[in-house]
């Protein structure tokens with residue numbers, strides 16, 4: 001197993017190229033199951049989660065041709081299985097994204113339950129209820145979701161109790177081949193959901209309400225889709241993480257290949273803290289600030305402040321003046337980075353789903369353990385300003401979603417290297 005060693009204390013500078021969005025790449029890959037022609041996907045991030053889903057699709061019978069680590073040609077005309085096996089699904093919760101496409105194309109499938117997750121229970125009940133509403137019969141047997149829709153899925157009104165990103169994406173893909181119109185109320189409107197809508201629309205599916213909380217999808221009644229070449233949008237969470245790297249080390253960093261309008265909540269918060277952010281149509285530049293003010297964050301659905309950026313801002317709060325407050329509203333157990341940040345010396349107290357971070361403490365390097373994907377990046381950020389050496393263990397969490405992380409940080413001048421555990 002690998003770990004990262006960081007020597008903190010230096011400042012950063014320079015430019016960093018942002019990769020394609022993992023959370024957009026995953027539903028796009030799953031949507032390849034709806035495709036009649038080979039699908040070319042560009043700007044795929046070279047990260048473990050993408051490889052895991054690609055492996056799952058390969059197992060189902062898709063043919064993969066990797067043109068480069070960031071470009072894939074995928075043909076799904078000869079699917080031989082409709083069972084998403086535990087061994088692959090357990091590695092990544094987002095594997096549930098094959099449920100909608102498999103069911104709508106083949107009228108049956110078995111998908112292993114993703115199971116528990118480090119950041120809370122994260123059930124898939126809303127995905128299941130939606131498929132049932134569209135006419136599927138579903139049972140849970142032996143840890144698998146067994147779904148059947150012998151006469152195909154039918155368009156229906158789906159009203160989500162809670163806004164769910166992958167739930168909305170699953171219904172969109174199911175609705176694309178269903179018979180009739182599916183109305184999704186209380187739909188997620190994250191940029192990744194919008195990209196999936198646009199791709200389906202270009203492939204011939206009529207969709208109304210893109211970018212709103214209510215989507216109307218007219219299905220093709222089983223006819224497979226004719227996808228055009230896809231360019232995955234930029235990863236707004238990776239971009240936000242590098243902005244935080246600039247902020248915590250009080251350095252000037254330029255991000256290239258970003259969509260600034262996807263980062264308004266994050267940029268707004270950094271400006272509130274005291275940073276100047278310069279924006280062009282596809283770059284963002286953070287400039288150092290002479291004073292970093294404490295702040296308050298409540299995580300919520302897009303376009304609000306993303307839960308996936310909460311841990312990074314907690315690390316940043318340790319370097320701000322005064323007490324900052326972070327309230328986590330989406331996931332009940334997403335504060336596991338707190339104890340690790342405390343090991344580095346951060347002054348954090350927790351009450352329920354609210355963390356109070358009092359800035360101004362010196363951070364001192366230590367051994368810390370990554371617990372989930374975004375928590376790991378918070379530890380890297382803290383390590384950049386901690387005195388001495390920080391070793392971040394269990395970085396397979398990090399490899400799930402950050403492409404060439406230590407290479408990108410090294411280019412910015414960070415002292416960071418990947419080593420093997422003894």
Ligand code: UD1
Pocket residue numbers: 023026093094120121122123124125126127128162163164165166167192307308330331332
């Ligand atoms: C997606 C993102 C993840 C991000 C999250 C919230 C992907 C691959 N992952 O995860 O990075 O942190 O959105 O922005 O895109 N819920 C239920 N029942 C369900 C489904 C969800 O109760 O069937 C709850 C969840 O426990 C959570 C809330 O709904 O409290 C939102 O979760 P959801 O939007 O579904 O998260 P994911 O799609 O898994």
